[in-house]
Amino acid sequence: MEYKFESNTQELKYKVLKAAAKAGFNKEKRVSKSKLAKEIIPGPKPSFRCCIHKERTIIKERLQIALHEEKDESIIKVIDSACEQCPIQRYTVTDACRGCIARSCENSCPVDAVYMVAGRAYINYEKCIECGKCKETCQFNAISDTLRPCRRSCPVDAIEIDDSKIAKINYEKCISCGQCAYNCPFGAITDISYVKDVAQDLANKVPMYALIAPSIASQFNNTKIGQVTHSLKKIGFKDVIEVALGADIVIKTETEEFIQRMEENNNYMTTSCCPSFVNLIEANAKDQVNHISTTVSPMVALGRLVKDLHKDAVTVFIGPCIAKKHEAKKPEFKDAIDYVITFEELRSLLGAKDIVVCDMPEDPLNNASYQGRMFAVQGGVASSITNYIIDNNLDVDFQPVLSNGAKECLKNINLAKYGKLKGNFIEGMACNGGCISGPGSLTHQKKDANTIKQYALKAKEKTTNDALEVINTLNLKLHKK
Amino acid sequence: MDINVCIGSACHLKGSYDVIKEFQKLLKEYNLEDKITLKGAFCLNHCVEAVSTKIDNEKVISMTPEKVKPLLEEIAKEHKWNI
Numbered sequence: 001m002e003y004k005f006e007s008n009t010q011e012l013k014y015k016v017l018k019a020a021a022k023a024g025f026n027k028e029k030r031v032s033k034s035k036l037a038k039e040i041i042p043g044p045k046p047s048f049r050c051c052i053h054k055e056r057t058i059i060k061e062r063l064q065i066a067l068h069e070e071k072d073e074s075i076i077k078v079i080d081s082a083c084e085q086c087p088i089q090r091y092t093v094t095d096a097c098r099g100c101i102a103r104s105c106e107n108s109c110p111v112d113a114v115y116m117v118a119g120r121a122y123i124n125y126e127k128c129i130e131c132g133k134c135k136e137t138c139q140f141n142a143i144s145d146t147l148r149p150c151r152r153s154c155p156v157d158a159i160e161i162d163d164s165k166i167a168k169i170n171y172e173k174c175i176s177c178g179q180c181a182y183n184c185p186f187g188a189i190t191d192i193s194y195v196k197d198v199a200q201d202l203a204n205k206v207p208m209y210a211l212i213a214p215s216i217a218s219q220f221n222n223t224k225i226g227q228v229t230h231s232l233k234k235i236g237f238k239d240v241i242e243v244a245l246g247a248d249i250v251i252k253t254e255t256e257e258f259i260q261r262m263e264e265n266n267n268y269m270t271t272s273c274c275p276s277f278v279n280l281i282e283a284n285a286k287d288q289v290n291h292i293s294t295t296v297s298p299m300v301a302l303g304r305l306v307k308d309l310h311k312d313a314v315t316v317f318i319g320p321c322i323a324k325k326h327e328a329k330k331p332e333f334k335d336a337i338d339y340v341i342t343f344e345e346l347r348s349l350l351g352a353k354d355i356v357v358c359d360m361p362e363d364p365l366n367n368a369s370y371q372g373r374m375f376a377v378q379g380g381v382a383s384s385i386t387n388y389i390i391d392n393n394l395d396v397d398f399q400p401v402l403s404n405g406a407k408e409c410l411k412n413i414n415l416a417k418y419g420k421l422k423g424n425f426i427e428g429m430a431c432n433g434g435c436i437s438g439p440g441s442l443t444h445q446k447k448d449a450n451t452i453k454q455y456a457l458k459a460k461e462k463t464t465n466d467a468l469e470v471i472n473t474l475n476l477k478l479h480k481k
Numbered sequence: 482m483d484i485n486v487c488i489g490s491a492c493h494l495k496g497s498y499d500v501i502k503e504f505q506k507l508l509k510e511y512n513l514e515d516k517i518t519l520k521g522a523f524c525l526n527h528c529v530e531a532v533s534t535k536i537d538n539e540k541v542i543s544m545t546p547e548k549v550k551p552l553l554e555e556i557a558k559e560h561k562w563n564i
Contacts, residue, residue, distance in 0.1 A: 239523040363528075364494050
């Protein structure tokens with residue numbers, strides 16, 4: 001086995017997406033999901049669930065989404081049959097409870113919901129307000145926090161539980177960050193997939209351009225980026241281009257916008273490159289929307305550059321991000337990007353063509369500057385703008401405030417709203433640590449940030465000015481308005 | 482007339498930016514800016530012959546900054562442009 005998977009759910013998803021990609025490459029119009037489900041779950045013994053019949057039923061539902069056969073165009077979906085209906089009570093007394101004398105749990109409960117029954121602590125869920133005091137005070141760690149992983153991972157409380165205990169996404173609140181999809185241990189939440197559409201277009205020799213996000217550098221273990229580039233060209237992409245070049249365009253445009261806003265006495269501006277961060281402000285702080293930079297994201301900037309130079313180009317953004325699927329569908333950006341797929345889908349696309357990436361020769365990948373490549377890591381956008389200001393001797397007071405993860409993003413927006421922000425610029429990244437830990441990533445390790453830095457250092461062009469020296473952006477629409 | 486210089490990775494590494502800068506400089510010097518449109522391009526499928534340059538949607542040739550001057554002079558001669 002060439003690939004290492006982070007979890008069995010990731011592996012299962014890979015198998016399903018690979019089947020969908022194969023169907024695309026073979027230009028199959030009607031795909032037998034039952035046949036594929038039998039191939040993925042051969043039996044006779046079940047692997048995860050009660051029986052192979054249930055496993056196959058769930059696989060068929062997964063395939064339906066992977067093959068993009070659903071009419072529902074929501075970016076993130078719950079697969080009802082795969083949801084394990086985990087307990088909805090947050091705190092549970094475990095066997096470690098000794099029914100001790102101290103009974104701190106009972107005494108610390110502000111609503112008298114904990115009492116002793118048959119020599120052991122008991123939680124009355126009719127009264128419990130889920131404050132967690134009993135868990136904190138128990139010396140035996142006997143009370144366990146069993147909050148559902150989907151709800152725990154959601155930064156905006158968008159996961160609700162229906163009458164049959166199945167998770168439901170409240171799309172009014174959802175910011176498409178994809179954390180629930182990554183964190184559900186049953187793989188019951190998943191993202192819309194375009195892998196079959198992409199494979200089919202490649203098979204039809206459509207002129208497709210792969211726009212790869214900078215976090216690609218930390219994705220494939222023991223593999224060089226050049227090998228991934230070669231693999232992408234081998235399966236039919238006309239060229240592979242770094243989205244970091246789009247980031248270079250954004251650094252220049254966003255800095256110019258920031259200077260103008262400060263001259264107009266705006267008190268602060270936020271980044272606009274993270275689509276979940278933009279969604280977060282739109283859903284939770286509507287009155288602050290005018291502070292979001294109107295500069296387009298690196299994905300959109302590069303998509304427009306490619307289409308300006310090649311009129312027939314079909315652009316495929318490949319990244320760690322699920323929310324980019326949402327961004328690309330917005331009417332104002334449809335001209336720039338045709339498809340968005342994640343690194344998970346990329347791996348299945350290559351797998352479907354039996355490409356063993358680590359056995360491939362290397363092709364160069366070098367379009368962007370060091371600065372552009374650093375966009376994938378928390379702090380990268382702010383430091384790139386700082387450097388651009390220094391390189392161009394710009395006279396502006398730039399005080400960035402970084403936000404790590406969606407919760408911190410919201411906190412900083414609220415501080416700014418009430419004039420308490422210690423700075424005039426918010427860098428917002430909805431994933432902890434930046435794009436490198438996106439939900440569509442193949443790895444989520446601490447060393448990933450360093451891997452990106454090593455890759456950034458290999459850029460031929462060191463600064464944004466160098467990277468953009470001959471790039472003509474005059475024809476490109478680089479602002480949302 | 483259109484001239485497209487490849488700015489894809491292989492050509493970029495072999496100095497396509499220098500080729501473009503030389504074109505920009507000489508087009509100005511020879512007053513050819515309204516006759517020749519200089520544009521970038523991504524991969525032109527001639528990576529081994531970097532820096533790939535496509536003339537008027539036809540042939541793809543391999544360029545270096547040194548070759549820009551003779552090329553422009555040849556084009557001007559062909560079209561009877563005074564430079």
